[in-house]
Amino acid sequence: MKSKILVVDDDPSMLILIEYNLRLAGYEVLCVSDGESVFEVLTKFRPDAIVLDRMLPQTNGLDVCRRLRTQHNMVPIIMLTAMHEVSERIVGLDNGADDYMTKPFSPQELISRIRSLMRRVQTLPSDAEGTIYEIGGLTVIEKQREVLLNGRSIDLTPKEFELLVFLCRHRGKVLSRQQLLHGVWDYHFLGDTRIVDVHISHLRDKLEKNARSPEFIVTIRNVGYKLADTVKQCLAASTIYPQQA
Missing domain, CATH: 1.10.10.10 (Winged helix-like DNA-binding domain superfamily/Winged helix DNA-binding domain)
Known part of the structure; x- marks a missing residue:
């Protein structure tokens, strides 16, 4: 069974890029463009990991991350940010993200980080x-x-x-x-x-x-x-x- 990745970004070109590469790597992918949609699809899609943009319309990525953790949903989250300041990226971690990547980034590195995160969640020595x-x-x-x-x-x-x-x-x-x-x-x-x-x-x-x-x-x-x-x-x-x- 393919692992499921939920991708959240309001940039259509970014969604296309990430979805294409994740599907090529063998993942089942669902893309949404705003924060509220995350909570609408969670129960049905049940992602194994979420790739979440920090800057989103209405409900931003930080709010999404914070709400998920408040609801005791511990799905692994990789946060994407265009902000290069370390302090800004750490804000994402403070709100419950497990990892972060700064745009622009290599799709291959994103896949590598997803694999690393999921491998540690799913396996034990x-x-x-x-x-x-x-x-x-x-x-x-x-x-x-x-x-x-x-x-x-x-x-x-x-x-x-x-x-x-x-x-x-x-x-x-x-x-x-x-x-x-x-x-x-x-x-x-x-x-x-x-x-x-x-x-x-x-x-x-x-x-x-x-x-x-x-x-x-x-x-x-x-x-x-x-x-x-x-x-x-x-x-x-x-x-x-x-x-x-």
Whole structure:
């Protein structure tokens, strides 16, 4: 079955370009030209990923992204923007996008990023099928893509979840921003590592009681981040959650 991509852009030529290349790459594609149409087609089309332009008539891309996340829809989103300032692109990440690309861009790079994003959402390494990570009141269950904090379910975007899992797999080890970019995003952002800081900030907002004194994600000044090394890894999920065996 073909993966489904929803493309949202009010530029007809851009829609034609993206649709042509995505179909050529084997995807099923639906194109819409405004933000409100996204919510009209979501239930019926059920996209595996969304390519979303930031500047749209009526409901802009930021509003669309924010509404999707508020509705607990965690479909992977790649945001397109004509704004080259890093601060402007980070606004998209702040509103729930998993990745961003600046126009003009290569269709081949867009396809590569879609594949990378979807691959990490849809697959797990064979040795992680039953892996559960625990630290304090935080529980990360890879197979179910579930995060619990003191027994309460926490909604994370796909990239936030992948970043947290990557930190769990390397618990206690200091990871540079470049290592996190390469390990979680599969490519380098031409030296722009602030995408990591944005996602770390989002994780802390959702997981930490006090961001200034983090319990889980520790900042190593001038280096990067690490997950506190008191994480307990349990390879057999059934030993903790028998009902999931």
